[in-house]
Amino acid sequence: MSEGMTSEIIRVSSGGDLLALLPYVVGFEIEESLVVVMLRDGRVAMTARLDHGSLVDVEAVRSRVDVVLAQHPDCSVVLAAFGDDLDVCHDSLALIETMVDPEVLVDSLLTDGRRWWSRLCNGDCCPAEGRPLDRATPAVVAAIAAGISPLPSRLVLTRMLEGPSAQRLDELAPLHRREKSRRRGRNTKRRRVVDLVNRGTTTRLGDAELVELAHLVADVPVRDRAWLMIRPDNAEAHQVLWSQVLSVSPDELTMAPLCLAGMAGWIGGNGALLNCVLERCREVGEHLGTTYSMAELLRQISWTATPATVWRTVDDDEADLLTGG
Numbered sequence: 221m222s223e224g225m226t227s228e229i230i231r232v233s234s235g236g237d238l239l240a241l242l243p244y245v246v247g248f249e250i251e252e253s254l255v256v257v258m259l260r261d262g263r264v265a266m267t268a269r270l271d272h273g274s275l276v277d278v279e280a281v282r283s284r285v286d287v288v289l290a291q292h293p294d295c296s297v298v299l300a301a302f303g304d305d306l307d308v309c310h311d312s313l314a315l316i317e318t319m320v321d322p323e324v325l326v327d328s329l330l331t332d333g334r335r336w337w338s339r340l341c342n343g344d345c346c347p348a349e350g351r352p353l354d355r356a357t358p359a360v361v362a363a364i365a366a367g368i369s370p371l372p373s374r375l376v377l378t379r380m381l382e383g384p385s386a387q388r389l390d391e392l393a394p395l396h397r398r399e400k401s402r403r404r405g406r407n408t409k410r411r412r413v414v415d416l417v418n419r420g421t422t423t424r425l426g427d428a429e430l431v432e433l434a435h436l437v438a439d440v441p442v443r444d445r446a447w448l449m450i451r452p453d454n455a456e457a458h459q460v461l462w463s464q465v466l467s468v469s470p471d472e473l474t475m476a477p478l479c480l481a482g483m484a485g486w487i488g489g490n491g492a493l494l495n496c497v498l499e500r501c502r503e504v505g506e507h508l509g510t511t512y513s514m515a516e517l518l519r520q521i522s523w524t525a526t527p528a529t530v531w532r533t534v535d536d537d538e539a540d541l542l543t544g545g
Contacts, residue, residue, distance in 0.1 A: 240357045418449075482498065
């Protein structure tokens with residue numbers, strides 16, 4: 221559910237300002253969704269996005285909204301609905317409004333991408349035809365200046381997590397056979413994964429090394445050594461690396477790099493990527509008929525809106541100790 225939180229401090233001053241900024245916070249252009257926005261001192265502290273279609277399970281939605289609100293008791297709330305059908309937007313907002321204390325609900329906004337309205341406007345500030353949505357507000361300009369830009373759609377994120385085509389797998393088959401036949405002790409594998417990850421987060425690895433990484437992290441303690449290398453300052457590079465590993469991984473080797481990409485998304489504040497990872501984990505798990513403990517951990521992180529600030533970076537010696545090295 222949680223989809224987006226930027227580390228940049230950008231202040232918003234109006235409903236239109238916030239609606240224009242949200243794609244930069246969430247990470248992609250928002251379509252047919254409702255976003256729960258947690259504000260602290262006029263700044264976006266966290267967002268949680270829900271598809272309009274997901275709101276049919278009212279009790280499940282209520283439970284998740286309760287968790288998000290409980291995680292941020294010092295925040296005020298703005299609800300923002302995006303979609304072409306304004307009736308659907310109104311219905312979604314009306315439902316979520318019942319789940320938020322009126323004392324903390326600052327506004328309830330909707331937009332069709334061209335104009336915007338507030339459901340809580342009591343005066344003549346919101347004409348029936350709405351107000352034009354300005355996409356070049358000071359907050360948006362500040363986001364662009366900070367190097368933040370939204371992806372064209374959420375689909376771009378899901379494509380980052382796709383595996384290779386059947387033809388591509390055939391081309392990679394000799395590399396996978398070589399790795400399956402390789403015999404190395406766990407300490408050797410840990411040292412090798414550290415070397416590959418260090419290089420892979422600064423330059424693109426070749427197919428042979430990406431395939432090797434896919435096989436290395438199939439061993440859980442070795443995977444955990446790679447996991448402990450993720451920090452807020454390198455999380456984006458890890459997201460890219462593990463998506464590259466996924467591009468050479470058959471389904472049976474998918475879960476480890478997929479979850480490492482999800483962890484990098486969480487630690488780096490990319491909640492949208494985390495949720496795309498969870499969807500892909502569910503698909504792969506159903507296909508293989510298995511569950512995966514790190515995927516379950518990521519689901520708990522998403523469900524409880526656990527902030528990445530709880531993640532503690534460790535040095536190499538401690539990481540080796542924690543993973544049995």
